[in-house]
Structure formats: C-alpha cells, structure tokens
Amino acid sequence: xxxxxxxxxxxxxxxxxxxxxxxxxxxxxxxxxxxxxxxxxxxxxxxxxxxxxxxxxxxxxxxxxxxxxxxxxxxxxxxxxxxxxxxxxxxxxxxxxxxxxxxxxxxxxxxxxxxxxxxxxxxxxxxxxxxxxxxxxxxxxxxxxxxxxxxxxxxxxxxxxxxxxxxxxxxxxxxxxxxxxxxxxxxxxxxxxxxxxxxxxxxxxxxxxxxxxxxxxxxxxxxxxxxxxxxxxxxxxxxxxxxxxxxxxxxxxxxxxxxxxxxxxxxxxxxxxxxxxxxxxxxxxxxxxxxxxxxxxxxxxxxx
Amino acid sequence: xxxxxxxxxxxxxxxxxxxxxxxxxxxxxxxxxxxxxxxxxxxxxxxxxxxxxxxxxxxxxxxxxxxxxxxxxxxxxxxxxxxxxxxxxxxxxxxxxxxxxxxxxxxxxxxxxxxxxxxxxxxxxxxxxxxxxxxxxxxxxxxxxxxxxxxxxxxxxxxxxxxxxxxxxxxxxxxxxxxxxxxxxxxxxxxxxxxxxxxxxxxxxxxxxxxxxxxxxxxxxxxxxxxxxxxxxxxxxxxxxxxxxxxxxxxxxxxxxxxxxxxxxx
Numbered sequence: 421x422x423x424x425x426x427x428x429x430x431x432x433x434x435x436x437x438x439x440x441x442x443x444x445x446x447x448x449x450x451x452x453x454x455x456x457x458x459x460x461x462x463x464x465x466x467x468x469x470x471x472x473x474x475x476x477x478x479x480x481x482x483x484x485x486x487x488x489x490x491x492x493x494x495x496x497x498x499x500x501x502x503x504x505x506x507x508x509x510x511x512x513x514x515x516x517x518x519x520x521x522x523x524x525x526x527x528x529x530x531x532x533x534x535x536x537x538x539x540x541x542x543x544x545x546x547x548x549x550x551x552x553x554x555x556x557x558x559x560x561x562x563x564x565x566x567x568x569x570x571x572x573x574x575x576x577x578x579x580x581x582x583x584x585x586x587x588x589x590x591x592x593x594x595x596x597x598x599x600x601x602x603x604x605x606x607x608x609x610x611x612x613x614x615x616x617x618x619x620x621x622x623x624x625x626x627x628x629x630x631x632x633x634x635x636x637x638x639x640x641x642x643x644x645x646x647x648x649x650x651x652x653x654x655x656x657x658x659x660x661x662x663x664x665x666x667x668x669x670x671x672x673x674x675x676x677x678x679x680x681x682x683x684x685x686x687x688x689x690x691x692x693x694x695x696x697x698x699x700x701x702x703x704x705x706x707x708x709x710x711x712x713x714x715x716x717x718x719x720x721x722x723x724x
Numbered sequence: 725x726x727x728x729x730x731x732x733x734x735x736x737x738x739x740x741x742x743x744x745x746x747x748x749x750x751x752x753x754x755x756x757x758x759x760x761x762x763x764x765x766x767x768x769x770x771x772x773x774x775x776x777x778x779x780x781x782x783x784x785x786x787x788x789x790x791x792x793x794x795x796x797x798x799x800x801x802x803x804x805x806x807x808x809x810x811x812x813x814x815x816x817x818x819x820x821x822x823x824x825x826x827x828x829x830x831x832x833x834x835x836x837x838x839x840x841x842x843x844x845x846x847x848x849x850x851x852x853x854x855x856x857x858x859x860x861x862x863x864x865x866x867x868x869x870x871x872x873x874x875x876x877x878x879x880x881x882x883x884x885x886x887x888x889x890x891x892x893x894x895x896x897x898x899x900x901x902x903x904x905x906x907x908x909x910x911x912x913x914x915x916x917x918x919x920x921x922x923x924x925x926x927x928x929x930x931x932x933x934x935x936x937x938x939x940x941x942x943x944x945x946x947x948x949x950x951x952x953x954x955x956x957x958x959x960x961x962x963x964x965x966x967x968x969x970x971x972x973x974x975x976x977x978x979x980x981x982x983x984x985x986x987x988x989x990x
Contacts, residue, residue, distance in 0.1 A: 581837075581844050585840060587858055588844070653857060
C-alpha cells in the first residue's frame, strides 16, 4: 500500500486532501485566531496521513491555505531535505498541485518546525509553524482548565516566576527554545520550539504566522505588524544565542543561527541551520547567480 | 461631640477600614452565615473565634473576595475602590486582592506554590502586581522574608523542604510583601507545636506593632486571640453572638456560649 493508493487524484470536491467541511471549520478558526492574536483557538484536528506529533497541526493549516498557484517550502529543524520535511512537501504538492521549493524567496507558504528562515519573509508569504505544546502555562499549571482561566485573567505572574528562578539558580535566563512571548500586549503564547534567535522575527513582522498543534487541537496566529514581546525583566535584557563569531564550515556564512556538529576526533564544527541559505551561499561562491534575500540578522545583530 | 466620644481612643473615632453588613450565605439547607456584620478600624486586630462550622472561615474567605454571600455588602475604605466589593468584576477583584489584601492560610499548600522557591513565592506576589525588575524583586522578596524572620540562607529552598513554622513564615512574607491594607490570618498557628506557635505569634505581634497593619485573625484558640487581638467576635452557627474588647469579653462573657468557651479554656 502506498500513498498513491490512499489518496485520490485531486478533484474539485476534496481539493487539498481535507474535505470542504473540515477546511471550512479550520478556516473559521484561523480567522478567529487572527482576530485575537496569540489566543489559542480549539479546532477539530482531523486525521491526516502522518502521525500525530509529526506536524499534523501545521499540515492541516497548510492544506487549508493551499491553492494550485501556491509554492510550498517545508522546513524541519532548518533543513529542507530531511525525511519529514520532504514527505510533507511531496504530499502537499500531490494533493493540491502546488509547486515545491527549497528557496524561501520563491515560497508563498512556509511550513516549519523549530526554525524561521534567515531570509526576511515578505507580506505575501505565510509562515505555518508546527507546535508540539501550545500551552505556555503547562510547566506552571498542569490543569488546563485553570490555565485557560489564567489566560482569561492575563495572569502570567508564574511565567515570570519561572524566569526569576532561572536567574536565581543560574544567574541568567536558561529558557532556550519555546520562549514565552506576549502577543499584542494581551496573550502570552509559546512560539513553538523555535530558538530565542527566531522570536524577534515575529515582532512587527510583515508576514502572517499561524501556529498549530494537531495533537493538542489548538491553533493561534500572529497577524502582520503585531507586537510580539518575549517576557523579560526590565533590568535583564533579552538575549539571543550568541552565534556572531561562528562560521559555517561548509558555506562560510557568518552571523546566522548555527547547528553544532560534534566531530569523532573531539571538538565540533558549525553549520548554518537554514540549510538552503547555506546552499545558496555555496552556489554564489562557485559563481552561480543564486539570489539571497535580505536577512533578519546582520553580523549577529537583529535589524528591527 | 459627647464626653464619651472624646474619651474614646482615636482608633474607634476614625472611619473604619472594613465594613461588612448583613452577610448571609446558605449552602442548600445549611446556613453558613446569617446576618453577620463586621467592622475593622485601621491599625486594629480583630479576632474571630468560634467552634468548627461556625462560619468564621467562610467569613474570612469573603473578606479575601474568594467567596460571595447571597446577600450583604462589603466595603474597604481605600482610594481605588468604592461601593460594594462583591459587585466588582473578576479582574478588579483579583487586582484588589493581589495589591491590598494579604492572607495566611492554615494549610500552607493553599497559599504557596510548593515546587517553587520560597523567595519566588514572595516574588510572584510582586510580579502579579506588575513589578518587572529582577533586582527589585530579589531585594523586596529578601526584605519581606527577613521581616517575617525567615532564615535567609534558605530563601531559595522550595517550601516543601521547609518545616511547618517556616512555611507559615513564607506565607506571611508573601502576604506582607506588598504592604497590604488588610492582613487576613486563617488559623495561622494551628498545627504548629507550642514553641513554634509562640515564635510565629511573636513575629506577627512585632509586625503589628512596627507597621500597624490592620489584621483579622480567625482561630479557635482563645490563647492566640488573647495575645493578638484588640477586639473579638464570637461566632456560633453562622451568627455573631458576642462582640467586644478582648479583655472585656474574656473576663466578663455575656452570652452562654462565650461563657462556656471561656470556661472550657480556663
């Protein structure tokens, strides 16, 4: 049994795999999510032919947004060529007739896990983030009913309490990924497991961002030009990962987010996490005309 | 102004801080409170005594706006609020509780986050009130714990690793961190052994003397009330049966129930 037996060739009735009623439901919830930035909207997460926890949330949002003229890019931990990213991208293209790309500049829909591309997203692009745990309050309040009341009350003291205790214990903020951020001055969201490096990219961004958790059946959104402020103490500034001095050992890129690759002989080398940016940099070095768009960061500094 | 008014201490002639009137609450057929009135003047300590089930804790929960009565009004003489506090919306109520009312529960599990550090528990109170500077949070948490005579070398231990007396001190530090207008104590020393009880009461007494905090203390232990309170309210079956100065009530109880209570104590 293969995917081609399981999926019908696309027809007007069930375009994009999901049936029309499912898409209508998700579309309504997406509009709701845009209307209340950062607020988690419950939705009826449907079955899609990948396992829960592998990006079903993001996939459903993408399937709802997709049209034949779309061009999709799928990222898994910054890479376009990992198994999960490749199979999701192929599936999207198969059920919708949309184009596939690795290039951030060419994409209209970017579905991602763990990273936001290093190239600045435009206002005609939509970013869809796969979220494993949409509830920022879960570490401090295991009871989800009470957590929802806390959201309603904007009662976020305990999230700061977690940061306070990290400062007391370690002298600095230890929260690496999924750094809680206040959206539009009202709801605190967890921006999925993206690193601290990527959180400023959501603030006053030109693009629309959806964050969707398939297993937890919640989606939320950051509309364009919306404030996204990471929770910080006013006397302890927000710091992104310090990757300024690191150089990609393959492409020679500097000032972008790096993956550390341990070596058998000990020590480690670094590689640009945004794999296609690395590929484009190599092509340019080889004399090809690969266009690299404007980057969010320059020399490790975020450009507002 | 009559002679009596002039002779009355300043405490009684000023405007009261807390006024509760006509409080009634039923849980189905069970009458929890029936036409209860309470008045507390600034800087005063009001004790509430009564047997289990007399409604004293329910009354205290209402003072902390955790519970609402079927009928009755509650006002606090504070600049930011006016009118019946039971009519406040959820948000305003929470803000008022966080900023102006401190509470110490009998069971520390009710008032503390057991998994977080003790100083963090105090800091959380400040965070809820909007403090966002780490250095200030740290300093004020330390100060509040110090005032509560908590050993500062343990300030970053979670309360679950602390003794009962120390847990009560953390609760107290949390309650007074924002210098509340009203401090509510719900059986603060019940369950502690006698020597620790004396130490905690000592701290409370000193705090009261130094800062003139208005307190309402609920206890079934007459000794605690006698040490702490200026005035006492005796409750039974949801009603106030006797009210007056502590010395007066305990030396010359009028109501048969109070007589029994005082007699049993002696």
